[in-house]
Amino acid sequence: MSNYVDPLIFRELQDSEVLPAPSGVRLRIMQMCQQEDIALPDLVAQVQGDPVLAGRLIQIANIPNINKGRMVASVNVELLLMVGLQAVRQMALAISLTESARRGDCTEFDYDAFWSRATAMACAGQALGDLMQVAPPAEMFTIGLLADIGRLALASARPKRYGEILRSGVTGLALRQAEQQAFGFDHLALAAAMMQDWLFPGLFCEAVLHHEAADHSGLDEEDRQQRLVRLLELAGCVADICVADDAARSTLLPHLLTLGERFELPSSSLEYLCGRVSWDWSEWGAMLKVPTRVLREIGPELAAAAMQPG
Template sequence: MPPSIDMNRFAQLKATGDLPSPRGVALAIIRMTQSDDVSVAELARVIKGDPAFVGRIIKAANGLTGPQRRSVVSVQEALMVLGMPAVRTMALGFSLLSSYRKGACASFDYVRFWSSSLVMALSMQTLVQRLRVVAADEAFSVGLLARIGELAMATVYPVEYGRLLLEIQRNPDRRLLDLE
């Protein structure tokens, strides 16, 4: 049976404002793509505010088009090829990946965390594409965020969580969940 959640600690965690979350252009993209009445032109204008994201979505769109089609070269074309849900998922993923590559918790391996989260996200996306049980972009998001609590703990409680991680390294037979 999982340990009970300390609601005071949970409220404290939420109140800090330090939880991993998208910012800037990525947050605007996520909000806009949740609206039914957003136009491709409006969204493209916002996306153009982040040149790195522009490159990523054009590259992703070109990866989906066949060799017989001409290359996608504009943000609007990329949006049409990828669709709003995929762009929202990409904005979330790239925002979190770029914002939390390192942090205050010395014992937390940020690179390993994101590598495994990305592998899980891609694995879930591939699996549901074959099984057709849920939308692939939703499965990607679930996989990407499945262990986000670990990042939250490392961000909000870097010293305390670092001690727990060191304890796990010294005693591998212990479970992190039990210590948390």
């Protein structure tokens, strides 16, 4: 039962089978991860049969903050326990969506641009999860990837009406207001409702709900929930920098510095963050056939942005 979208409307959307959803082997993996009496060797066999998922889990397992022993080279029971079944389930969901929901009937919706930014935000979420340890890196990757999934869902479920909204050129708050007026909910509420239906913890659903307007979440800045909202906000800014052209990128850097200050991240750390995300993003782009590129060095531009008056 959705807490974010009218339950009757959400059920109607689900019953119409137009919302993005997992299927096949990855759906089976998700279901197995939810079983109380799961047979881990059987789960290993399922994951081994999915090269993309297996490769991603091996990469996550070798993050230093997770793996403090020898490097992992294959999927086995120890790897699944190290990463966590929750993270395995979420990663299976995320990869299933990126491969299945690549085209649709909403001609005004840029599917390639959507997945390009979503993948960049996922990489930024993982890097920040590793750096700040507010939430596990594997889960931050998935949350970053799904943070904007409500826009894809609206393009899938209401292609004509949503296309009209997109054609008007509205963005940000104006876009959310137009969605609310047209559908009774906006893309953030729909994303949170979908994540809740996929059994994501409420902490992550709330982070997605508020991350585009973090200043107005109503949460205390010292609360872990708000720190997660802010982390997702920062991941979104890094993603915007990744997908922006060179001219637009420079206008985003002052905001990046402001968001970084909330986590006491100096410009050198932000430079490293953007560089790391850029490389991860390009690797994921090659794997998932998502348009990406490696960013040029942004250190000088960050230094110039830091010198700008308040």
